[in-house]
Amino acid sequence: MNYDVNRENLFVNNLVFDGCQELPVDMDFSLPDYCPDIQRILKCNVNPKITSRNISGDRLNIDGSVDVRLIYLDADKKSVRCCENSVPFSCSVDLKTSPENAVAATSSRIEYMNCRAVTPRKIDIHGAIAICVKIYNKDSRDVTAGINGDDIQQKKSCLSVSSLEGIGQQQFSISEMLDLGQNKPAPELIIRCDVSLVPEEYKNMVNKVVVKGEALVKVLYIGDISSGQLEVMEYSIPFSQVIDVPGATENSKCSVILEVLGHEEQIQGDNQGDSNLISEDIKASAAVMAYADKDIEVITDAYSTDYDLECTNQLIELCKLSESMRDSFSVKSLIEFTEFKISRVIDIWSDTSSVSARCENGKIKCDGKMNICILAIDLEEVPFYIERIVDLPYTKDANLNCENVRIESSICPISIGYRITGSGSIEVKSDVKICTNVYTCEKCNMVVGASASDCKPKAKDTTAALTIYYADPGESIWDIARRYYTSVDAIKDENDISSDTVEQNKMLLIPMK
Numbered sequence: 001m002n003y004d005v006n007r008e009n010l011f012v013n014n015l016v017f018d019g020c021q022e023l024p025v026d027m028d029f030s031l032p033d034y035c036p037d038i039q040r041i042l043k044c045n046v047n048p049k050i051t052s053r054n055i056s057g058d059r060l061n062i063d064g065s066v067d068v069r070l071i072y073l074d075a076d077k078k079s080v081r082c083c084e085n086s087v088p089f090s091c092s093v094d095l096k097t098s099p100e101n102a103v104a105a106t107s108s109r110i111e112y113m114n115c116r117a118v119t120p121r122k123i124d125i126h127g128a129i130a131i132c133v134k135i136y137n138k139d140s141r142d143v144t145a146g147i148n149g150d151d152i153q154q155k156k157s158c159l160s161v162s163s164l165e166g167i168g169q170q171q172f173s174i175s176e177m178l179d180l181g182q183n184k185p186a187p188e189l190i191i192r193c194d195v196s197l198v199p200e201e202y203k204n205m206v207n208k209v210v211v212k213g214e215a216l217v218k219v220l221y222i223g224d225i226s227s228g229q230l231e232v233m234e235y236s237i238p239f240s241q242v243i244d245v246p247g248a249t250e251n252s253k254c255s256v257i258l259e260v261l262g263h264e265e266q267i268q269g270d271n272q273g274d275s276n277l278i279s280e281d282i283k284a285s286a287a288v289m290a291y292a293d294k295d296i297e298v299i300t301d302a303y304s305t306d307y308d309l310e311c312t313n314q315l316i317e318l319c320k321l322s323e324s325m326r327d328s329f330s331v332k333s334l335i336e337f338t339e340f341k342i343s344r345v346i347d348i349w350s351d352t353s354s355v356s357a358r359c360e361n362g363k364i365k366c367d368g369k370m371n372i373c374i375l376a377i378d379l380e381e382v383p384f385y386i387e388r389i390v391d392l393p394y395t396k397d398a399n400l401n402c403e404n405v406r407i408e409s410s411i412c413p414i415s416i417g418y419r420i421t422g423s424g425s426i427e428v429k430s431d432v433k434i435c436t437n438v439y440t441c442e443k444c445n446m447v448v449g450a451s452a453s454d455c456k457p458k459a460k461d462t463t464a465a466l467t468i469y470y471a472d473p474g475e476s477i478w479d480i481a482r483r484y485y486t487s488v489d490a491i492k493d494e495n496d497i498s499s500d501t502v503e504q505n506k507m508l509l510i511p512m513k
Helices: 477-483 488-495
Strands: 005-030 038-056 059-074 080-094 102-119 122-147 152-179 189-205 208-224 229-244 253-268 277-304 307-336 342-360 363-378 383-397 405-422 425-457 466-471 506-511
Touching (some): 005 059, 005 152, 005 277, 038 383, 059 122, 059 189, 102 253, 102 277, 102 342, 122 307, 122 425, 152 208, 152 229, 152 253, 152 425, 152 477, 189 277, 229 277, 229 342, 253 307, 307 383, 307 405, 342 383, 342 405, 342 425, 363 425, 488 506
Antiparallel strands (some): 005 122, 038 253, 122 277, 152 277, 208 229, 277 425, 363 383, 405 425
16 A cells, blocks of 8 residues: 655756757958057957847757957057957857746857968967856745654655745846046047946845846047057946746745846947947846745655554655855965066956855855966057966955855956066956855755555564663664554653653663564
8 A cells, every 4th residue: 555645735946957068260351441440469359248048849049240359559559459359159058947937047258269360460269169158947845744644654754845936037137328438538448347246235125126237337448540549437326126926925035146147338429519428238047046945854764553553665856955154355465577668557357267165164164266367568658468367365264164155156357456566577466256055955865755664564563552662872762663564652741751862871762562
């Protein structure tokens, strides 16, 4: 006979896909007529932009473009110039399942890139980028809460978990007119622009979450093409976006993922006709997962007092979002180089950053890396470019039990400062925002089914009402009860004990009926 199993429904966040797809980048183009000849390529900025992404069945389809901004040295005036080109891309990711309530988080990285000037006016670019994707889905999971039967004894474990109450994703735009002010020359050509999103806080409402933060924008532009004068401006644009998250409540704990999908900059004129404005249009995405803390009881073992019981078990892992933290830290790094002698720095930025997180000795440990890019002037007043990878170590005391903890972290550069320490060295100070989610996870061997043959009852000695058992310290009352086909409560009542284990050498009376 099969015993009926009572199941409790739990919603969990299931990472259904985590991988990268490599895309080739092959371009050759000639400079527009208004661009001067190339003397030397300084930097080939490759910026993938995602225009659309959608999950259709078991596939994620992504469309976008790879925008290339070539920063080079003018052959005539030896000043910094740039030109742009782009190529569209499409890719599909096989998810091997068809998620119905999912969000997608995407990022990109350059695998390799070879950019060379075939002639002073023709560029050949050959390389590859990787589009990395994580798909999170709201899945329903059945948890065994009980087994029906008067003869069934059940061992329960109480677990504190996070139930995924709601999940939602939304694209939105951040638009701002950036004023260069009266002390800066009007822009004639934008060389490069960085945009990053820094989360600040979120506010829960019923079925909605308000995500607040700031968009950090840094623009390098030419203020006078005739002289090659370069200027740098930095801006902070606050934003607040309401994200639809069906199922979220005012008490939800939230995990938020922010992405820059693309950005566009255009030189604009003011009412007097002066071109001292830059329009900034950012296409962004926010994914929100809203959790509720919940205590559940799971059946991890069972036996029958009357029959030989066969149990089917399944190993499960359930997690709780125990803490969501945002922190800032600074790291100083010494960058040394021998190929150039530096006079001054034009611009310094980061074009890639990554982090891996772990728990060590109860602390949160993160190993971050950042690619520092430096555009500078040498002693002969000629621009040059270098880049170096720097480490961003981060440690936070958290008093964690590392055996059952999973940590997810992301980093975002806030600002990069520098100090020239010699003709061949620069000390860089990187200010970084780090967002960390700490999950406490527990594994248990859950009973998912139970059956027995009613034709084969257990052969029990019923000649005596009680038997004597000499227990050792630390023995489980459950194990003793199972050995004698009786119940835990019966042993506890008979011996007037409340603990689940024997605390010292003790003679126990075991009820046999």
